[in-house]
Structures are given as C-alpha cells and as structure tokens.
Amino acid sequence: MGKELLGKPVRELIRSKIRERIEKGQKIRGYILVNPNSFEAESYAKLVASLLRTFGQEVFLKEVRNLSEGEKVLKEAKQDALSSVFLARPLLFKEESLLTEEIPPEKDADMLTGTNFGKLAKGDLRYLSGTSRAVKELLDFYQIDVGSKKALVVGRSVSVGLPIALLLLKKNAYVTTVHSKTDIRDIREEAKRSDVIVLASGKRGLIRKEDLSPSSLLIDCGYQEDGGGDLGFVPEENVYTPVPGGVGPVTVSALIENAFFLKYGD
C-alpha cells in the first residue's frame, strides 16, 4: 500500500488559526446559498454550516432556486457588514456565474469572483478557492516541494482545476492541464510521465493503476457518490491523498479561513 497524506492534521492547523482570529474578536456571519434540489450542494452547505456553528459563528442557510432568489439573498448579505457568502454549488440554474459576479469580493469566501480570481492569477496565493487552498496546505504541511516537477491537473474548472494549476505554476512546477475534450490516451500518456497528478474532474476511471509511475504523488480532489474519490483505487506504491480523509477535510476549514481573511486581512 502507498503512503497516505492525511488531511486531519492539516485541518487542525487551519482550525487553530481560525480560533486565534475569533479570540482576537473577529467574527463573520455565514450566508450559505443552496439549491435544495442539489444533493451534492446540500452536503457542502451542511458541512460549512456545521463548522461555522462549531466556531460560534452565526449561519443563515438560504434556499435559492433561481437567479432572483439568489439576488435577494445577496442584497440582504450586502447590508450586513459581517456577512460572508458561501455558494453551495452547483446551484442548478444557468445564471450561476452571473450571480457569482454579484458577490462583493470581500465577502466571496469561495474566491469565485473575477476580482479574486485575478489576484490569484497574478500570483497571490491568499486568493485560492477552498479546494485549491486545501491542496496548498497539504503540500506545505507535508513539506512537498514540487519545484521543477512535471505536474498534471485533470480538470479545468474555475473553482478547482484552474486555481490548482496556477498554484503549482507559482510553486515552480511545470503544469499540464487536461480536460473533458482531451483524448483519454493523451491523458494517460501524460499521467505516466508526471511527478504530480491532481485529479479534479469529478470523473473516475480516467487514470488506471498502469498509468502511474510509482514515484508520482497523487492528489485526489474528487468526491463521488459512493464516498470515494476520482482515482477509485488504493495505489500500491505512491504517496497519495485518500478519499475520504485527504483533501476533503481541509477544504471546508480553508474556506472559512478564506472568509475571515477577506474581511480582516492576514
């Protein structure tokens, strides 16, 4: 069996930073926008709500089924100086990206607005999204240097794949991004040659045991309905983040620290 990189100690480190902030008197009110028809989003919303409450922060769980319901909640949040907005995605309506842009950047815990994404793109790693920041925290905690390494990111979403590619570039890896329009043979060929592989497409089966070099590091950002990740098997020799227990536990804590950072700075 390969060597697991566990998320729990990393999560605890972030939580202790959040506690320090709260002890200093910092406070947020979480406005969580969720479409009750989205199973995936609902579990995310519950995790965020529960962790915010654990930290003694107020939570408003808001059901939004369309753009105008979403805008109504955002209007409310804008009037509350302590509010931070958490979008439980997918919102399942087509104007989701329009709604995203209406979030004031200083309340945009998911770092989904163009303004915050632009800061990341220009190299400021404090603007990583929840999942991409979880990857950064795992690399930092386990002191993994990706400099000069060949990294493969499977997936090009604005919330996961792209920010992770930018993170790895900033950390001096050279980075290949593949996606749904890439031939599966090309994905596997790239995987064979990569030192770091990040799974961030939400699809299982793209990369098989035989596509891995034993020395490559595997970071699995997936979360499938059966509770497993995008990889879907336990690698025999690689260092890897398990699902559950790897990236996932770090993500929600990272997200909440993002909210505090945007409101109160470092």
Added chain:
Amino acid sequence: MGKELLGKPVRELIRSKIRERIEKGQKIRGYILVNPNSFEAESYAKLVASLLRTFGQEVFLKEVRNLSEGEKVLKEAKQDALSSVFLARPLLFKEESLLTEEIPPEKDADMLTGTNFGKLAKGDLRYLSGTSRAVKELLDFYQIDVGSKKALVVGRSVSVGLPIALLLLKKNAYVTTVHSKTDIRDIREEAKRSDVIVLASGKRGLIRKEDLSPSSLLIDCGYQEDGGGDLGFVPEENVYTPVPGGVGPVTVSALIENAFFLKYGD
C-alpha cells in the same frame, strides 16, 4: 522552408473594425505611460502612439520614472472620461504591479488588472491582453483548430504566457506551461511531443531545430534586440509565425481595439 502565417492581413482586419468604431463616433484618448530609460518600452510606446494618431485619436505620451509619477498620470487619466491607459512595460520600478492595479478596469487596454484578468480566466476571451489576443486573431484568421491538440506555452507571464495558456485551454487544447524554473531537457522533451508551441519567454535557444516535430505549429511572441524572435531560426517544415511580421504587427492593433471595447462594448 516552412509555411509562414503572416500578421499583416490579420492586422488589417482588426484595423477595419477600429475604423468602423470611429465612423460610429467612438473616440478614445490614449495615455501612454513610459519610462524613458527603458529601450524596449519606448519602442512599444512609439508604436501605440503612432497607430492611435493614424486613427485620428489624441495621444498623451507621459514619462514616468517612479510610482508617484505614475500615480499622478493615472489621476489625470481618471478625470478624463475618454481616456484609455497604455502601460509601456517594463516600467523599471518595483511597484509596477501596484500601479497596474490602480488603472480603472474600463481603461486598462493591456488587460493587466486583476478584474480584467479574472474575466479572461473565467473564459471570456474579450479580455485577452494585446499579445494573447494577437495569437487568438491569428488562429481564427488562418482557421487553425487546436481542439484536443497538445500545446506547449514557454513562459508564464501575466501579460503573455498565462493568458495564452488560458486561450488555448478555452479552445480545447490541452496545455503545458513551462518556464524559467523548468529544466531545459524537460522543455525540449515537451516540445518534441507538442502539436502547438508558443514561445513567450523572451529567451532564445530554448528550443532547437531537433526539438520540433515537422507537423507542429510554431507561434513566436518573442522580440529580441536583433529584430528576430525567440525561435531564432527559420523552421524547415513547420507552419510558423515569422518575426518580424507575425504576432508583432497584430499586437498593437489588438491593443487599441481592446481600448475601444472596454469603453464602448462589442
């Protein structure tokens, strides 16, 4: 000899769009910020100034040697509703990126602000920088489909390498970005396997004749002191953009159309 993709007809197409805008009554005033100690920046400033004047638009060439001089000019530009700002880079002072962020996004012809870069990152190709937009216009004009192809971008700058990588991803290529911290052997190995190679590092000699597959498309965004590009040789079999005459002629026109687009929309 390979087949040249010439910039001139592409440039003419963009210029005709600019003329259409002007005939509709659209007007800009170009504030060009340039450090007179920077040879590279000065030639850029002259090209922008000259083309703006050709189109009958007013130009203010402003010498800036430090942040406070830059801020003074930006203050002036902000008070002018018709102004568009062109930063002739490098500005040669370390607060260059601070100054960039003070440009109002709707006056940011170079698309250097986080706000505009974020829009690009989220997939809106109307927010490409001058050089990256030149690459897009060349691909579109010569009807080159990069979908599913392996693309290599040499360079990760916010003004050239990164936006080109985002452009190619959006066009469904799968994209590898290499840079100054990538081992030269890895860069050459990636080049050998790539269908599209974009040179955007400002360094010559990274990729040699023997590193090219005869079928790969070469896009050279470089401009060296001797007037040649980053490639530095004429490829024997490849389709390629020559320097001078390829990307360069398109860039300044693209930049000026950017300025009109930001102020007046499509």
